[in-house]
Amino acid sequence: MQEQELPVAIHVEDLVVGFGRRIVIDHLSLDVRRGEILGLVGASGGGKSVLMRTVIGLIARRSGKIDVMGSDIGATPGCRTNQAAQKWGVLFQQGALFSSLTALQNVAFPLRENATMSDELMTEIANAKLEMVGLTSEDGAKFPSELSGGMTKRVALARALALDPAIVFLDEPTSGLDPIAAGDFDTLIKTLQKTLGLTVFMVTHDLASLNTVCDRVAALADGKIVAIGPMSELLRSEHPWVKAYFHGKRSMMLQPKVM
Amino acid sequence: MTNEPLLLTSANGSALELRPTGSWTVGNAAVLEQLSASIAPQLARAQSITVNMSGVRELDTLGAWLIERISRHFADGGQHARLVGAADDYIDLIEELRQVNRRHDPAATKRMSIADRLERLGRAALAAVLDLSAFLQMLGAVCLATFGVLRHPRSFRLTSLVYQIYRVGWQALPIVILITFLIGAIIAQQGFFHFRKFGAEAYVVDMVGILVLRELGVLIVAIMVAGRSGSAYTAELGSMKMREEIDALSTMGLDPVDILILPRVVALIVALPILAFIGAVAALYGGGFVAWFYGGMSPVTFIARLHEAISVTHFEVGMIKAPFMALVIGIVACSEGLRVKGSAESLGKQTTTSVVKSIFLVIVLDGLFAVFFASIGM
Ligand SMILES: Nc1ncnc2c1ncn2[C@@H]1O[C@H](COP(=O)(O)OP(=O)(O)O)[C@@H](O)[C@H]1O
Numbered sequence A: 001m002q003e004q005e006l007p008v009a010i011h012v013e014d015l016v017v018g019f020g021r022r023i024v025i026d027h028l029s030l031d032v033r034r035g036e037i038l039g040l041v042g043a044s045g046g047g048k049s050v051l052m053r054t055v056i057g058l059i060a061r062r063s064g065k066i067d068v069m070g071s072d073i074g075a076t077p078g079c080r081t082n083q084a085a086q087k088w089g090v091l092f093q094q095g096a097l098f099s100s101l102t103a104l105q106n107v108a109f110p111l112r113e114n115a116t117m118s119d120e121l122m123t124e125i126a127n128a129k130l131e132m133v134g135l136t137s138e139d140g141a142k143f144p145s146e147l148s149g150g151m152t153k154r155v156a157l158a159r160a161l162a163l164d165p166a167i168v169f170l171d172e173p174t175s176g177l178d179p180i181a182a183g184d185f186d187t188l189i190k191t192l193q194k195t196l197g198l199t200v201f202m203v204t205h206d207l208a209s210l211n212t213v214c215d216r217v218a219a220l221a222d223g224k225i226v227a228i229g230p231m232s233e234l235l236r237s238e239h240p241w242v243k244a245y246f247h248g249k250r251s252m253m254l255q256p257k258v259m
Numbered sequence B: 001m002t003n004e005p006l007l008l009t010s011a012n013g014s015a016l017e018l019r020p021t022g023s024w025t026v027g028n029a030a031v032l033e034q035l036s037a038s039i040a041p042q043l044a045r046a047q048s049i050t051v052n053m054s055g056v057r058e059l060d061t062l063g064a065w066l067i068e069r070i071s072r073h074f075a076d077g078g079q080h081a082r083l084v085g086a087a088d089d090y091i092d093l094i095e096e097l098r099q100v101n102r103r104h105d106p107a108a109t110k111r112m113s114i115a116d117r118l119e120r121l122g123r124a125a126l127a128a129v130l131d132l133s134a135f136l137q138m139l140g141a142v143c144l145a146t147f148g149v150l151r152h153p154r155s156f157r158l159t160s161l162v163y164q165i166y167r168v169g170w171q172a173l174p175i176v177i178l179i180t181f182l183i184g185a186i187i188a189q190q191g192f193f194h195f196r197k198f199g200a201e202a203y204v205v206d207m208v209g210i211l212v213l214r215e216l217g218v219l220i221v222a223i224m225v226a227g228r229s230g231s232a233y234t235a236e237l238g239s240m241k242m243r244e245e246i247d248a249l250s251t252m253g254l255d256p257v258d259i260l261i262l263p264r265v266v267a268l269i270v271a272l273p274i275l276a277f278i279g280a281v282a283a284l285y286g287g288g289f290v291a292w293f294y295g296g297m298s299p300v301t302f303i304a305r306l307h308e309a310i311s312v313t314h315f316e317v318g319m320i321k322a323p324f325m326a327l328v329i330g331i332v333a334c335s336e337g338l339r340v341k342g343s344a345e346s347l348g349k350q351t352t353t354s355v356v357k358s359i360f361l362v363i364v365l366d367g368l369f370a371v372f373f374a375s376i377g378m
């Protein structure tokens, strides 16, 4: 198991992704280190979700190389995600819960498909995950259409974490949560990262999460990573878009706490 | 690297020490569950337990939960469970799991009592009544919208109507022609085959003509339209309902019935009679072909017989039914679409219901018309 020793969990090199004539990701390179929480920021519609979906093999790339935990993604369609699926959990921007299953069943689903255990234990684990993300067992019996936006996000997170994967991809996990819930969420991510050695790839606009939980922050602009490093470094970046992002009116409200 | 999980036990008097080792992770779930079940008898005998975590190489939520479950079962008996030697990294996770699954929900398995069964029966009966009322409500809403349009013709969505006619009429033509042609041919073939025995081949033309024009042409076409276009209406409106698009329309002060439903229903009412007419002609062609090639009856003879056999009345009887059937299909499809709840499953269920119900109602309607026309002598 020499891949355990690799210091890089996700390696993206010279990636190009586009739709029709429009290039969304333009020769982008990015490394996510094992065990770190990487925050990705970028303009709305700037291609953050596209980057994430390409890395997990849902969108075909034009060229470039993607390597997640030693497996080449998207090189051989078909067998691509199967082995890798156990290694990662994904929280989609819209939650993507299975609408015909209850919240609890949604969380138990990956357990049922990928592990052998009794139904009783499965329910306990699924319920534990739900409680860990701040829901109650009553919420577990609800169907996705009966959940609020924030609850949907939490159930989706619980589902992404069901198998305790090595990497989790989170697409705007805290958007739609109240600040307290978002804070709890950050703490949870941090705890899981510490205990499970989780690598987290997180698309977020939440400046507080960027500050408190992210080890490094990458800024995506014009289809490229224009700045990457700890938050303090990004705050000092000279790139105009990064400057506008972190030193805009809204961001300034949060700054004094940090600096 | 020894990843095989083990649960070593050593008893010291009434004190039991548990030493889990190896990978306590979800990949080993089956083994782990067995291990933790296997020590139950020892646990029952022990007075106090110590869980020594120093041998654990990997731990995830599942492993931590199993260990927590052991000590919790034990602690429930009033005794004391102690955890030692856990690596710093694991403490937080174990602490986290201490908090969960504390509340037992009684949701488990409830037996069905007689009262429950009666309640179900009652609900089913009520659902049937609600079905009827949903149909009538939609019919009412469409009528109201029609009056609205008659008063302000400008408000009618003409573009939408034309597009819907294109979809449910024009695009359905090939399949309707193909199927009705085949049906006509089959009826004629059967007719020749059986009528030949008593030399009544000439009457095959009567049978094909009357059957196709009065009953089968419109009925087959209506059933096909219900399956093809009715299901599409239900699925479209249902998924719009699911994604709150219909709510969005209402909040803009627009009536979904005006915008979405009226054009669809009117499109069906326009398209179905045309399709039924074309279908009937195609079926007659099918019958004629078979008469020519199988029955040995020349086209000229066939047409001459047809002239004698059928009258405009037969044609009228068929065509009068068509718009009513279209109305039923449209209303059922739209009202079922709006009854879709949040889940993908309910969309599928409502679409099935829509098709089954509209085919059923079309056939019932056909029966009622048969009685009606018989009593007025048509
Ligand atoms: N399936 C698709 N087909 C065409 N264009 C797409 C598709 N998915 C995303 N895009 C385009 O790619 C760009 C980036 O989208 P996205 O990654 O979702 O933005 P964000 O950074 O807000 O997550 C947008 O301009 C969007 O219109």
Ligand SMILES: [Mg+2]
Pocket (backbone or CB within 6 Å): A048, A049, A050, A093, A171
């Ligand atoms: Mg996005």
